[in-house]
Structures are given as structure tokens and as C-alpha cells.
Amino acid sequence: MKKFLDFLLSRARERSTWLGLVSIATALGLVLSEFQVEAVIAAGMSIAGVIAAFTGDNTNDGDGGAAA
8 A cells, every 4th residue: 555655646746647637637628518618728728837837857867957
């Protein structure tokens, strides 16, 4: 059980997990009315943009993500 919890916590720290969850939630909006679909998509894109803008990419090369 502890290994599973550790796995979930490590995934929760990853940017891709949050972007994926937002994408799934946005996709589920397709069963709503046309107005609601547009609102859900706009909100999902906004949340994804905020996540992308304010979270860093993990790099394993030790240079902090700087381009060469």
C-alpha cells in the first residue's frame, strides 16, 4: 500500500499528470450543451496554460533546463 501511495504522490508532482487530468476533464465536457462545451474547453485550456506557464520541466542533464 505504501508503494502505491508513493507512486501516486510522485505522479501528482509531475506536470504531465495535471495536464492530462485537465485534458480528460475538458474532453468529458463534450456531453454538455454547446454553450457548456465551449465554456469547459475554454476553462480547460486556461488551466492547462497556467499549469504549463508556472511549472518547470524536469530535466535529467543537471543544467536546469537551459538551452545549449
